[in-house]
Amino acid sequence: MEQKLTLGIDSGSTTTKAALFDGKEIVRTGMVPTGANPKESIQSLYQQMWSKDVAYTVSTGYGRALLDQADKQVTEITCHARGAAFLNPDIQAVVDIGGQDSKAILLDRDRNVVDFLMNDKCAAGTGRFIEVMMRTLGENLEEMDRFVQGKTPANITSMCTVFAESEIVSLLAKGVDKGDIALGVVQSICRRTAFFAQRLKLSGAVFFSGGLAQYEIFRSTMESFLKLPVHTHPLSQYAGAIGAAVIGYQKASRSWN
Amino acid sequence: MELIKELPAIFAEFGEQRKNSFVRAFELKQQNIPFVGVFCSYFPDELAMAMGACTVGLCSTSDETIPEAEKDLPRNLCPLIKSSYGFAKTDKCPYFYFSDLIVGETTCDGKKKMYEYLGKFKPVYVMELPNSQSPEALELWKKEIIKLKNKLEEHFGLPITEEKVRKAVHLRNELRRALREFYQVMRLDPVPISGLELYNVLNGASFRFDKAQVTQEIREMTQRIYDEYKTAHKYTKGPRILITGCPLGGVAEKTIRAIEENGGHVVALENCGGAKTVDKLVDEDAEDIYDALARRYLDIGCSVMSPNPNRLDLLGRLVEEYKVDAVVEITLQACHTYNIETLGIKQFVNEQLHLPYMSMETDYSTSDAGQINTRMTAFLEML
Numbered sequence: 001m002e003q004k005l006t007l008g009i010d011s012g013s014t015t016t017k018a019a020l021f022d023g024k025e026i027v028r029t030g031m032v033p034t035g036a037n038p039k040e041s042i043q044s045l046y047q048q049m050w051s052k053d054v055a056y057t058v059s060t061g062y063g064r065a066l067l068d069q070a071d072k073q074v075t076e077i078t079c080h081a082r083g084a085a086f087l088n089p090d091i092q093a094v095v096d097i098g099g100q101d102s103k104a105i106l107l108d109r110d111r112n113v114v115d116f117l118m119n120d121k122c123a124a125g126t127g128r129f130i131e132v133m134m135r136t137l138g139e140n141l142e143e144m145d146r147f148v149q150g151k152t153p154a155n156i157t158s159m160c161t162v163f164a165e166s167e168i169v170s171l172l173a174k175g176v177d178k179g180d181i182a183l184g185v186v187q188s189i190c191r192r193t194a195f196f197a198q199r200l201k202l203s204g205a206v207f208f209s210g211g212l213a214q215y216e217i218f219r220s221t222m223e224s225f226l227k228l229p230v231h232t233h234p235l236s237q238y239a240g241a242i243g244a245a246v247i248g249y250q251k252a253s254r255s256w257n
Numbered sequence: 258m259e260l261i262k263e264l265p266a267i268f269a270e271f272g273e274q275r276k277n278s279f280v281r282a283f284e285l286k287q288q289n290i291p292f293v294g295v296f297c298s299y300f301p302d303e304l305a306m307a308m309g310a311c312t313v314g315l316c317s318t319s320d321e322t323i324p325e326a327e328k329d330l331p332r333n334l335c336p337l338i339k340s341s342y343g344f345a346k347t348d349k350c351p352y353f354y355f356s357d358l359i360v361g362e363t364t365c366d367g368k369k370k371m372y373e374y375l376g377k378f379k380p381v382y383v384m385e386l387p388n389s390q391s392p393e394a395l396e397l398w399k400k401e402i403i404k405l406k407n408k409l410e411e412h413f414g415l416p417i418t419e420e421k422v423r424k425a426v427h428l429r430n431e432l433r434r435a436l437r438e439f440y441q442v443m444r445l446d447p448v449p450i451s452g453l454e455l456y457n458v459l460n461g462a463s464f465r466f467d468k469a470q471v472t473q474e475i476r477e478m479t480q481r482i483y484d485e486y487k488t489a490h491k492y493t494k495g496p497r498i499l500i501t502g503c504p505l506g507g508v509a510e511k512t513i514r515a516i517e518e519n520g521g522h523v524v525a526l527e528n529c530g531g532a533k534t535v536d537k538l539v540d541e542d543a544e545d546i547y548d549a550l551a552r553r554y555l556d557i558g559c560s561v562m563s564p565n566p567n568r569l570d571l572l573g574r575l576v577e578e579y580k581v582d583a584v585v586e587i588t589l590q591a592c593h594t595y596n597i598e599t600l601g602i603k604q605f606v607n608e609q610l611h612l613p614y615m616s617m618e619t620d621y622s623t624s625d626a627g628q629i630n631t632r633m634t635a636f637l638e639m640l
Contacts, residue, residue, distance in 0.1 A: 075638060076631070077632075115613070120631075
């Protein structure tokens with residue numbers, strides 16, 4: 001029997017991610033920066049990932065309408081939930097910190113979305129917040145775990161990205177250690193996200209996704225604020241794309257049988 | 258008093274549609290018909306009708322005049338208040354411009370404080386609306402209604418007799434009955450008309466001045482809808498959505514569209530202009546007609562009331578009557594009373610009605626159209 005694959009593509013504000021699914025496993029992933037031309041990025045990633053074995057394509061994310069070749073568009077809420085539950089079937093909720101929004105999703109017993117919240121009005125509580133702060137500190141986000149090791153968090157009180165940036169500038173001027181400030185920033189965004197997510201009355205294990213989930217410091221800080229077990233996965237940044245591919249497989253396989 | 262009968266100086270700069278609205282209002286004014294401008298569903302329309310005046314709604318729905326309003330008012334204030342104030346200031350709204358008297362009520366904090374400034378350049382009269390529905394509140398509200406009657410008589414020099422009030426009560430009730438029968442077409446599944454059409458008819462009816470005629474037209478339209486439904490169905494079945502929350506005027510287009518373009522159907526509007534203000538009638542046979550008016554209006558389930566049990570009662574009835582699958586609440590930015598009530602409404606919808614609920618805060622700009630679309634779609638995918 002010929003191999004049948006489905007492709008999920010998640011066009012996020014910062015990165016565009018893709019996953020190929022064979023009905024059992026994720027066989028391949030890909031990622032490109034979204035940049036200033038999201039349409040070009042999603043097209044080029046599609047070309048990279050596509051092969052004649054791809055039977056069905058689902059696009060998601062804020063640029064989901066930009067891929068004409070997609071068989072279906074599904075919102076990032078549904079895809080994230082499905083992808084997270086695929087990566088870890090024991091979870092009951094998803095907290096995602098994306099590049100320009102953050103979301104909390106509550107799942108039912110059957111891993112369907114029962115409720116969700118989205119913060120999409122403001123950069124505070126999103127990946128953008130961290131990006132701006134790390135730039136102000138002149139540090140690389142990739143080095144986050146090492147950079148904040150053994151540090152004492154500085155108190156960052158501003159919720160607003162613009163005000164927090166000037167708060168950091170004045171902390172730097174006072175000679176506060178950069179690592180302390182970075183840890184303060186991590187705590188600030190995790191605290192904010194946890195308070196926001198708890199409006200859904202979360203219980204049980206939480207899946208943490210988005211680009212920041214790959215750093216242990218964000219996972220452990222999130223856990224301490226949520227007071228719930230927080231899981232992540234090496235592929236958590238691909239949760240949306242994986243969910244799209246899984247949904248695509250369910251749709252497409254109906255016509256195969 | 259002398260009625261406002263001249264067109265504003267800025268008239269020449271207006272577009273075609275706005276010029277037409279001005280001209281329509283202008284023609285009514287030439288027939289010596291007074292205009293009473295109002296902001297809220299709490300205004301007892303029947304009193305204005307009893308003296309032959311036009312009641313015109315002044316709740317503005319465009320962000321066009323918000324920058325002008327923000328010269329005087331804080332930025333983080335509800336868009337409805339800012340927009341309305343801006344239209345009053347700039348003479349760009351025919352109804353504002355031709356209003357011989359503007360009647361406000363002490364509803365939300367934003368509106369009642371705005372009226373203080375509005376009163377500096379427009380003739381404003383403010384009724385004291387209680388913030389609860391207690392017997393004492395009813396007593397105060399009845400007094401306020403009688404005070405308004407006296408104010409209108411004095412301001413316009415036109416007598417408002419009980420007989421005229423009773424006639425107006427009957428006429429206004431007939432319009433409410435006709436509107437209710439109209440929106441009841443949405444009991445049908447699949448729906449016979451779109452939610453946007455439902456909204457547009459309800460909204461359009463409030464800008465018609467001949468109540469008897471509009472009542473008649475709405476009844477005919479309702480009949481036509483049933484007749485056409487018998488031969489063909491325009492829509493397929495899909496999730497049936499009830500909308501609740503703030504007045505929808507400035508955001509109806511983008512929110513209802515986001516639901517209906519993604520497979521949902523808006524089957525009921527609980528908001529102002531929808532069931533909230535149409536559902537209940539004034540007791541026509543009451544011995545004391547002012548008491549009946551006071552009861553009817555004080556009973557409106559607006560979030561300015563504390564507590565606000567009538568909103569839950571109406572929501573529960575609508576959900577059952579319209580076989581609603583999910584509830585969407587639309588709130589306007591910085592509308593404290595509705596925004597705070599979202600928690601209680603969510604609990605009521607989730608726990609008592611066992612239905613999904615989503616709330617969304619928005620304003621009169623189009624900047625969040627993409628986000629609204631994503632959230633509505635995700636919500637519909639969930640159903």
